[in-house]
Amino acid sequence: MEKLFNQLSETLLNNLNTGEHLKITIGGENSQFVRFSRSKVRQSGLVDDASLSIVLIKDERTCSGSFTLTGNISTDEATAMEELNRLRTEVGTLPKDPFVVMPEDTGSSREEHNGSLLNEEEAVSALSPAMQGVDLAGIWASGRIFTGNANSAGQKHWFATDTFSLDYSLITPDERMVKGTFAGSHWDQSEYENNMAKSIAKLRMMEKPGKKIKPGAYRTYIAPAGVADIVGMFSWGGVGEASIQQGDSSLCKMRQNGIKMSPCFTLSEDFTSGIVPRFNSNGELAPEKLDLILAGSLKNTLVSTRTAKEYGVQSNFAGEGESLRSPVLSPGDLNEDEVVQKIDTGIYLSNLHYLNWSDRPGGRITGMTRYACFWVENGEVVAPIENMRFDDSIYNFFGDNLEAVTDKAHLHPAVETYDGREMGGVSCPGILLKSFELTL
Amino acid sequence: MSRLNLNDALSAIDVQADWVGLREVKESTTYRIIRDGNPQANSRGVDHGVMVEVLADGQFGYYGCNNLDHDSIQNAAEKALRQAKASAKNPLFEFTTEARPVTKGSFQSPFQQSVNELSAGRLNEIMLKAYNQLKVNDQIVSAHAMAMIIETESNFVSSNGSDIQQNFLMIQSDYSAMAHKDDIYQRRTDNHCLQIGMEEFDEDLVLARAQRVGEQALELLDAEDCPTETTNLVLASDQMMLQIHESVGHALEVDRILGDERNYAGWSFVREADFGKLQYGSKIMNITFDPTVANQFACYGYDDGGLKAERDFIIKDGLLVKGLGGKESQLRSGVPGVANFRASSWNRAPIDRMANLNLEPGESTFDEIIAAVDHGVYMETNRSWSIDDYRNKFQFGCEYGKLIENGKLTKTIKNPNYRAISNPFWNSLKMLGNQDTFEVYGTPYCGKGEPNQAIRVGHASPVCLFENVEVFGGV
Numbered sequence: 038m039e040k041l042f043n044q045l046s047e048t049l050l051n052n053l054n055t056g057e058h059l060k061i062t063i064g065g066e067n068s069q070f071v072r073f074s075r076s077k078v079r080q081s082g083l084v085d086d087a088s089l090s091i092v093l094i095k096d097e098r099t100c101s102g103s104f105t106l107t108g109n110i111s112t113d114e115a116t117a118m119e120e121l122n123r124l125r126t127e128v129g130t131l132p133k134d135p136f137v138v139m140p141e142d143t144g145s146s147r148e149e150h151n152g153s154l155l156n157e158e159e160a161v162s163a164l165s166p167a168m169q170g171v172d173l174a175g176i177w178a179s180g181r182i183f184t185g186n187a188n189s190a191g192q193k194h195w196f197a198t199d200t201f202s203l204d205y206s207l208i209t210p211d212e213r214m215v216k217g218t219f220a221g222s223h224w225d226q227s228e229y230e231n232n233m234a235k236s237i238a239k240l241r242m243m244e245k246p247g248k249k250i251k252p253g254a255y256r257t258y259i260a261p262a263g264v265a266d267i268v269g270m271f272s273w274g275g276v277g278e279a280s281i282q283q284g285d286s287s288l289c290k291m292r293q294n295g296i297k298m299s300p301c302f303t304l305s306e307d308f309t310s311g312i313v314p315r316f317n318s319n320g321e322l323a324p325e326k327l328d329l330i331l332a333g334s335l336k337n338t339l340v341s342t343r344t345a346k347e348y349g350v351q352s353n354f355a356g357e358g359e360s361l362r363s364p365v366l367s368p369g370d371l372n373e374d375e376v377v378q379k380i381d382t383g384i385y386l387s388n389l390h391y392l393n394w395s396d397r398p399g400g401r402i403t404g405m406t407r408y409a410c411f412w413v414e415n416g417e418v419v420a421p422i423e424n425m426r427f428d429d430s431i432y433n434f435f436g437d438n439l440e441a442v443t444d445k446a447h448l449h450p451a452v453e454t455y456d457g458r459e460m461g462g463v464s465c466p467g468i469l470l471k472s473f474e475l476t477l
Numbered sequence: 478m479s480r481l482n483l484n485d486a487l488s489a490i491d492v493q494a495d496w497v498g499l500r501e502v503k504e505s506t507t508y509r510i511i512r513d514g515n516p517q518a519n520s521r522g523v524d525h526g527v528m529v530e531v532l533a534d535g536q537f538g539y540y541g542c543n544n545l546d547h548d549s550i551q552n553a554a555e556k557a558l559r560q561a562k563a564s565a566k567n568p569l570f571e572f573t574t575e576a577r578p579v580t581k582g583s584f585q586s587p588f589q590q591s592v593n594e595l596s597a598g599r600l601n602e603i604m605l606k607a608y609n610q611l612k613v614n615d616q617i618v619s620a621h622a623m624a625m626i627i628e629t630e631s632n633f634v635s636s637n638g639s640d641i642q643q644n645f646l647m648i649q650s651d652y653s654a655m656a657h658k659d660d661i662y663q664r665r666t667d668n669h670c671l672q673i674g675m676e677e678f679d680e681d682l683v684l685a686r687a688q689r690v691g692e693q694a695l696e697l698l699d700a701e702d703c704p705t706e707t708t709n710l711v712l713a714s715d716q717m718m719l720q721i722h723e724s725v726g727h728a729l730e731v732d733r734i735l736g737d738e739r740n741y742a743g744w745s746f747v748r749e750a751d752f753g754k755l756q757y758g759s760k761i762m763n764i765t766f767d768p769t770v771a772n773q774f775a776c777y778g779y780d781d782g783g784l785k786a787e788r789d790f791i792i793k794d795g796l797l798v799k800g801l802g803g804k805e806s807q808l809r810s811g812v813p814g815v816a817n818f819r820a821s822s823w824n825r826a827p828i829d830r831m832a833n834l835n836l837e838p839g840e841s842t843f844d845e846i847i848a849a850v851d852h853g854v855y856m857e858t859n860r861s862w863s864i865d866d867y868r869n870k871f872q873f874g875c876e877y878g879k880l881i882e883n884g885k886l887t888k889t890i891k892n893p894n895y896r897a898i899s900n901p902f903w904n905s906l907k908m909l910g911n912q913d914t915f916e917v918y919g920t921p922y923c924g925k926g927e928p929n930q931a932i933r934v935g936h937a938s939p940v941c942l943f944e945n946v947e948v949f950g951g952v
Contacts, residue, residue, distance in 0.1 A: 069560075070928045074737045077569035081560045082539030083553075084824045084928075086526065100519040100597075105526055107544040127519070130598035132605065134516045157556075158563050165567040174739040176927035204927075206740040214739070283513075283619035284655045284662040294660070390743070393863045395874050396892060398662045399952025403872045405865040426863075426870045426896065430952055454928035477870045477896050 038065065038087060038183055039195050041110060045089060046187040048114050049121055057125075059189040060092040060140050062318050065106070066457045068180035069157045073205070076168040078161055086457060087183075089117060090318075093124040094140075097133045100124050136346040138319055140188035146316065152199030152222030154179050163226060164203065167233040171240060175205025182458050186320040196314035198222065198460065203229070204452040206408070207236055213243035213421055216262065216388050216408040220450040239409060248412045248420035250475070256383030257473035258376050258413075263389040265449040265463040267402065267431075268364050271304065274397050276329050277359030278338040282348050287400040287431060291335040296432065298333040299439035303367035305329055306339065306355075310448075313363050313461035317341070321354035323362070333436075366465035369442025376443065378416040379469055385411045385418065389427075400431040403476075426477035434470050443467040481527070481545040483634045489547045490554045494561070496532035496574045497554060498635040500781060501525075501545070502823040505628045509597065511604040512621040514612075519597060526823035531557040535571035536564040541824035574637055576805050577783055584643040584778030587771060588674025592626055592646065595675040600624055603678050610687035611654045613695055618657040622687060624678060625649035625921070627933075631781075639783040647774060647933065648677045649921060652687045656694035663697035663891055665690045665876055666858060668715075670774040670919035670933070693877055696889050702950035703878055703893040709853030709907075710895055710946040711846060714916035716875050717836060717938035719859040722923070724899040725757070725764055726831040726934070728868035729791060730925075731802025731812050733829070742925050743866025746900065747797065752812050755797040758903030763837040764792035766801065766815045773833045774919030774935035781827040784816035791815075791834070795904070802829050821930035828926045833919075833935040839909025846908050846942050848884040854948050855879040855886060856893045864899075872896040892951030902943060910939030 042063045053059055065087025072080040090103035102120045106113050155163055160177060179201035186194045202220035217236035219229055259267070270287075280286040290296040306327045308315045315322045319342060328336045339355035356362060371379060390407035406425050411418045430436075443466040451459035487499050503525040510517040526543045531554055538560030540553035607622035627647040634640050653666040667686045671677065712720060727733065728745045736744065747755065757764075768776050768786035777786055782804050791799045802810060803818025806829050820827040847855070861874030878893035879886040897905075919935035 068928075071564075072737070072927050074569055074735070074739070077567050078536070078564040079569045079737055080537065080539070080826050081564045082541065082826055083556055083560065084541035085543050086541065086824050087543060088522070088524070090522075099516075102520065103522040105524055105543050107546075107549075109544060109546070123521075127597050130596060130601075131519050132511075132516050132601055136515065158559050161563045161566055174736060176740065178928065204740065208736075208739060212744070216740075284657045285619070285664070289662065290660075390866055391863045393861050395861045395863075395872060395894060396951040398660070401952050403861070403863045405863070405870065407866055424865055424867075424870075426865065426872060428872065428896075455924065455931055458928075477872070477898075 039185065039197070041106065041108065041113065042185045044110055045113055045117050049091065049117055050189055052118065052121065053189055056095055058094040058140050060319060061187045062090040063185045064088060064457065066180060066182045068178060068458055069160060071160055071177040074174045076171060076173040081161065083157065091117070091120055091124065093121065093128055094137055095128050097137060098128050098131045099134050099137045100128050100131060136343050138342045138346070140190040140192070142190040142192040143321060145193045146322070147195045148314065150198040150222060153224055154199055154201055155224050167230045171237055172208040173205050174208065175203060177203050178452070178454060178458055182460055184314060186316055186318065188320050192320045194314065194316040194320055202450055202452050207240045209240060209243050214408050215240045215243060218450060218452065243409060243421050245420050247423060249423050250412060250425065252476050254472045254474050256380060257470045258380050258385045258467060259470070260387045260467045261447040261465050262449055263386050264366065264465045264468055266389045266392055268304065268366055268463050268465055270392055270394070270402060272360035274394060276339050276361065278340040278348065278350060279344045279359055281338060285397070287394060287397050288335060289398060290400065290432070298330060298432065298435045299437065300332045301369050301439050301442045302333050302435045303328070303331050305365050306361055306363055307365040308363045310363065317354060317356045323354045327353055363461055364463050366446065368444050368446045368466040371441035371443045371469055373443040373445045373467065376467060376469065377413055377418060379441070380413045381416055382414050384422060385413050395428055401428060402431065403428040425475045427474060428476045429474040434473055438471045438473070439468060440471050441469040483632050484640070486547055486550050487634050487636065490551055492531060492554045492558045494531045494533045494558055496577060496636050498530040498577060498633065500528040500631065500633045500823060503630045504822065507626040509600045509604055509624040510621060511601065511608045513619055514608055516601060517621065519601070524822060528820065528823045529553040529557050531561055532572060532574065533558055533561040534565035536561040536568055537572060538564060539826050570809050572805065572808070576808055577635055577637065577639070578804060579638045580779055580783045580785055581640045582778055582785065583641065586644065586646040586672040586776065588646050590675035592628060592675060595678060600678060603680050603683055606680065607652055607683050607687040610684050611652060611691040613691040616656050616658055616695055616698060617654050617691055620654040620691065623651040633781065633783060635783065641779045641783060643778055646672060646674060648673050650677055652690045654691045654694040656698050658698045661698055663694055664860065665694035665697065670921060670935070671772045671917065672774060672776050673772050697877065697891045700889040700891040703854060703890045703948055705949040707945055707947050709850045709881065710943045710948060711850065711853060711855040711881065712941050712943070713857040714914065714938045714940060715858045715918055716856055717941055718918040718936040719862055719873060721834055721836055721936045721938060722831065722934065723862060723864045724868060724871055724902065726801065726834045728899065729801045730829040731800040731806035731810050731814055734800065735806065735810055738925065741927050746867045746869050749810050749812055752797055752800060756795050756904065757792050757797045757900065758795045759906045760795045761839055761909050762792055762795045762903055762906050763790065765789065765835050765837055766791050766817065767833045767835050770833055770835065770917065770937060773917050773937060775832040775933050777832070780816040780818045781820045782818040784818065786816040789815050801831060803827065819932060821932045825926070825928060825930045828930065830925065830932050831923065831934045835936060836938040838912045838915040838939040840911050841908050843910055843914050843940055846910060846940060847881055847886055849908060850881045850942065851883060853881040854890065854893060855881055861894070869898050871899065893948065894950065895946050895948045897946055902946070905944045905946070906941060907944050908942035910941065914940040
């Protein structure tokens, strides 16, 4: 695919007319998906998908087009030229865009992470035995993901990686559940079997009689997987500069009123793990590490070059949507092994579900508890709890109510596949809260 | 639609399988967005490929293929066959060709004005005028006008004789204004998702919608917060859309009830044994699966398994009678279902989806409903949504509300939210609006499935009155 991308880029760039500027992006995957239900195969298949996107800029006007690549160079070249000509026809009819981002050459890059993945035809046989004897629902995804960028200023980037993930839930006959994910780039059968065995052991804990708790405020621990979901909310009306400028961010209070979160709370965009590319759709390279909220204070936001031009601020080469691409929540000093003791009496939440802003300017998020969530009494796990709805503000649970952060950050790999398999994940520790509001 | 003759491609496939199907999808999605007076997007994306499905040893294997030449499709069929055979070592269910009924037919979205009749430049002009209406004054700190145009061609052929061609024209129009004063931010929007032509962008209609959005955003700046109490709740059709979607539609997807979604979207409080028995809502609740409502977003003639789509009652007089399950789910569960086995595109296998799912109108006028309420809250337009993995405990928020006092709409309120549990909530449905209050909405972004799929759904509803609902405001 890299060769195809290079050839298509060359063709398009060689055919540009005077005054035309072009940005070209490729993205795609070669993936296997196997869906399991009741530890058996529900659906299984393969997907080859790739698309090329072209942004044409001329006379301060711009428009873009994308199309599916076939992998056949002559077919794809013809389609690419057809699309360029369509854009040429359209661009002159559009209003001027005062914030158009011109292509620049700020350096090129190439990264390829080759893995060792399960053979597509052996996946079912390799995965199935370890999940027998329990009820498992989940998805196996495996294969290559790639993305690249080129532009008429001469810049070029390529990033490809081989990855796999088994994202799964184990379910007891009483319908209590444990969540697990086994992900990586080099398949190891024994590591997989160990991961599954540990999850099955956790599931046994869920077989204790359950406890129903009432709505109210509880001392609460949220494990890293749950915290990762909350961190994800910062991408949606959170740390994006445009969302703050347009009054659509939960962090407007921090910017405008100087409101602070807890000194224990530090969130950064951190590419040092190397699992996602640093370049965006303009081909711009983000800094390796950017502190966003440092010890509770808003230090930076994610600023795309377009936003920078529109609002007169400095770009830090965020993506177009100014969402987090490689978020890291810094660990604290609470020994992870002492969490249950430190809760003393309260609740332990392993996972959260279906989060949404219920009052975005107020920073209030609602969602559900899900999977392995327990009532803890006198420093001991007593019983699983029924799933509860919460509705509380980040200014409370990342503010005064944040008592401690655990000392280890865990990577929660991105497993979503709406527009293709996602790369990267969220790195975060668990959080111990003095109080957390459960409402239903 | 394409360089590919699908029947020729099917004939050319040589694999030892019980059944082979090809579903070719070509979809073009165009965005025209003006934000804060300037163009934000003028983009078109074309997605084109073929889903090759093979049935062997009781299992379907698939290969979503982006190369449409015969050699690539043959290769895809061979690999799909090997996926099916590998699945047969640990299968959930043994399928036969009964899961892929033989159907021939075609479907075309209704429209008056074709896409080519409105140029890119002219549509930008209309969106710019809409923006100028949205920005009533400087308290509107950001606003946008958006047009999304989706043109889809979907062809399906199979080795047992199905041959279906469907052409869709779908439009989303969205007008949004954010108002700001002191520490208060309030957004107001107006969103349509319809199968319709460029008549959706009639300038007078667009400007009227945009003006109302801008004015109501400003109105919210001086509004009181929604009170916190348990009271009567009247929901407008554009909020009922979300209410139906989350607390009826997803709960009744049969693949979900069977457990396929437990690792992602979740399970359901509804079980297979509940069909024909569960009183889902009050006696005035009638829910239809209806792919035939003119201009609704998820109209179609046939699902992606080849089943003909027809109007049917899912809930009749409050009683649950049918599931949202396509042919595969019907065979697996024995639960009667509908033609809703759908895929988001050529690169995903079909699963049970909602399509058009509507609450049928009753007989009350809007004024009669309001007059029947001594004290309560009226809410319009969803802005926040969350529900548990069993589709029980939900919390929804709206953009705009009014107090109802002594049978009249009085003060405007901001940040209206409510929370409840699905089954008792629907059983508290007390009054239904008549046909005059019945409005058609939809969304392009219903997420479900592993691998994930975002699909288009439509929901239509009258205005509704619910009793004893917990309502509350902002922070």
